[in-house]
Amino acid sequence: MSPSQPGAEPADHTRAHERAAPMADGRHGPLKDVRIVDLTQALAGPFCTMLLADLGADVIKVEPPSGDMPRFGGPFMREDESHHFGAYFASVNRNKRGIVLDLKDSADRDRLLNLIDNADAVVENYRAGVMERFGLSWEMLSARNPKLVYGAIRGFGDPRSGESPYSDWPAFDVVAQAMSGVVSITGPPGGPMVRTGPSIGDLYPATMAALGITAAIHHAQMTGEGQFVDVGMYDALVALCEAAVYRWSYAGVVSRPTGNSHPQFNPFDIFPTLDGACAIAAPTPPHWSILCQVMGREDLINDERSADNRVRVANRAFVLSAITEWTSTRTTAEIVGALAGRVPVGPVNDAPALFADVHLQARNMLVAIEHPGSPRPGVFPAPPIHMSATPPGVYRRAPVLGEHNESVLATESGWPEAGPE
Numbered sequence: 001m002s003p004s005q006p007g008a009e010p011a012d013h014t015r016a017h018e019r020a021a022p023m024a025d026g027r028h029g030p031l032k033d034v035r036i037v038d039l040t041q042a043l044a045g046p047f048c049t050m051l052l053a054d055l056g057a058d059v060i061k062v063e064p065p066s067g068d069m070p071r072f073g074g075p076f077m078r079e080d081e082s083h084h085f086g087a088y089f090a091s092v093n094r095n096k097r098g099i100v101l102d103l104k105d106s107a108d109r110d111r112l113l114n115l116i117d118n119a120d121a122v123v124e125n126y127r128a129g130v131m132e133r134f135g136l137s138w139e140m141l142s143a144r145n146p147k148l149v150y151g152a153i154r155g156f157g158d159p160r161s162g163e164s165p166y167s168d169w170p171a172f173d174v175v176a177q178a179m180s181g182v183v184s185i186t187g188p189p190g191g192p193m194v195r196t197g198p199s200i201g202d203l204y205p206a207t208m209a210a211l212g213i214t215a216a217i218h219h220a221q222m223t224g225e226g227q228f229v230d231v232g233m234y235d236a237l238v239a240l241c242e243a244a245v246y247r248w249s250y251a252g253v254v255s256r257p258t259g260n261s262h263p264q265f266n267p268f269d270i271f272p273t274l275d276g277a278c279a280i281a282a283p284t285p286p287h288w289s290i291l292c293q294v295m296g297r298e299d300l301i302n303d304e305r306s307a308d309n310r311v312r313v314a315n316r317a318f319v320l321s322a323i324t325e326w327t328s329t330r331t332t333a334e335i336v337g338a339l340a341g342r343v344p345v346g347p348v349n350d351a352p353a354l355f356a357d358v359h360l361q362a363r364n365m366l367v368a369i370e371h372p373g374s375p376r377p378g379v380f381p382a383p384p385i386h387m388s389a390t391p392p393g394v395y396r397r398a399p400v401l402g403e404h405n406e407s408v409l410a411t412e413s414g415w416p417e418a419g420p421e
Contacts (some may be wrong), residue, residue, distance in 0.1 A: 007294065011352035017368035019355045021381045024359040024393030027095070029056025032390070034217060035415055036060070037115050037122040038096060041068045043173070044153045044202035044209075045125030051210040052121075054383040054392045055093035056417070060115060060408055061096040064103070067401050068093075082373030084400045091380055094369060098399025099408050103134045111409055116141055118415050120217050121149040121210070128158055128167050140230050149216040153209050157232030164232075171233055173201030179219040180237030181244050186359045187257035205236035258406040266312040266319055267291070270348060271335075277348040278332050280323065280339065283309045294338050295326040355379075367394045 038049040046061075046068070053059040063071070063305040074086040085093075101108040113136075116122050122141065124131060131137055136149045138160070156164045157173020177183050177195045187194045195201075209231040220226045222390040238245070244255040255263065262268035265283035282291040286307070292300045300306045300322060312319045327335055332347045339345040349357065360366055365384065368377040383392040408415075 005252040011213045011355065013352075014357055016366075018378045019361060019379045020366040020368040020377075021364040021382060023367065023369060023397075024395040026395050027056055027058070028390065028395070029054065029392040030387065030390040031214070031217075032056035032058075033097070034058065034121070035119045035166035037112070037119045039122065039124040039126075039131075040153070041125065042070060042202070043088075043092060043199060044206045045123060047203055048125075048151070048153060048206035048209045048213070049096065049123050050092045050094060051155050051207065051212065051383075052363065054394065055214075055385070055392065056392060059096040059172050060404070061093060061399065062101050062112065062115075063098060063401060065100055067100075071243070071401065077371060077374045077376070077378065079375055080373040083370050085398055087378060090369065090371065090378060090398045093398035094394050095396050095409060096399060097152070097404040098402065099395075099405045103136070109134065109136070111138070113141075113144065115408075115415070116148065118178060119145070119148065120220070121213055123151040123153075123213065125153040127170060128154055130132060135313075139303055141380060142226055142228075146226055147220045147224055149229060150215055150219055150226070151209055151213040151216075151229045151231075153205055153231050153233065155233050158228070158230040160228055161230040162196055166234075171201075173199040173233075176201030176205070176233035176237050179234050181241040181255075182237055184343075185241070185257055186256045188259045189257055191259075193257055200240065201233055201237055204240055205231050205233045208239075209237050233386055261316065265325055266315065266316050269320060269323075271320075273332040273335060274330060276332045277349065278335050279344075279346045279389055280326065280327070280335075281314070288312075289337070290342050293322075293341070297322060297326070369394060370397050370398065372400055 031052060034052070036049055036052055036057045036059040038046070038059050038061040040061075042045050042308055049059050049061070054206075061068075065369055068089060070088045071085045072083065073088055075085050075088075076083055079295065101112055103109055103112065138152075140151060142148055152158050154167075156166040156169060159167050174195050177200065180201075182200070183193045183195055186196055212229040212231060216227050216229050218293065247253040247255055260270040260279075262283075265281070267280045267288075268283055270277050270279050280291070282288045288306075288309075289301050300319075304311065305318050306312050336345055336347055347353070354360055355366065363386070365382050366379050367382040368379050370377045380394075382394060385392055
């Protein structure tokens, strides 16, 4: 029984680290030779540079004297009295060295330029025009360092790639989700439209930016030519809504919320169980046949209302009712046990259940990261990219504000040894 299910012993979050993998012994990964200057803030930009750092890049995070916007927000551990940073900041700023520079100060701008002159990439997610006002435009930086890759993540992209009438609009995750179409296809059928739980308006553009920056660095290493890499949050989420775009283009269909169902496959849904819920997807003939046999409903295999996926989509309510009648009288574990390895199935997990999941433990997908001011570490998702020769990893916690000023700015190049290798 999952520790989050009714009747289970309550999970103790203060011992969550006992089920997590330890931090790595040093910086590893295929980007170990890459140097990144990180001028990002909030979520999208720091998540992008975190991905690069997880893959081995030496990332120096540059914050203003007041710190990154979410640095001092929670949640905090109850044992942590120092509050150098909360979990939000810790989550997306691991594996980075941190310094403080005031970009309004000429001496600090010179220090930053010294770093950028010796970097492979600089990444920022200010609104368009902010870096120009600091005298740090892509054109100026590129003239100093022709191999430099300049990564920018903005709500509506950078005018260099196409001047949008929305260029000056500020944007957050919910705006990108709304404008891109994500919200229009998310939620219960006929009910209110909702944003997705994870902040995909930030996280997906960040992932695309990390991919683009990595590709651009590869190009620069081959040719000596740097370039400007521009990802708009709105643009990235439109790409994520590819099905809604092609359905309209091909058939004039306006996609609407379908709840947990899929508009083109059935069954493909979340079903109630005695003690929770589980996902079952069986749109293919073999999977449908096995599901019917396990349910003791062989009659549905050739029933004219459910014989193939096309008619099951047309008779969705009938099919879902038959499956719900079976699942609602059994526990999640019983259903997963009956179908696992034969039909796509999985429990609906919450956070405590993730810590109990044997798959995540076997794959080391939760990592315990030390936290200043606390005797116990916090736990975060580990890098999901597994590589046999150059595995990524987490070897350094997020930095205290200005923690590495002395070591980073003490050398002429601005790039001393990055620490544990």
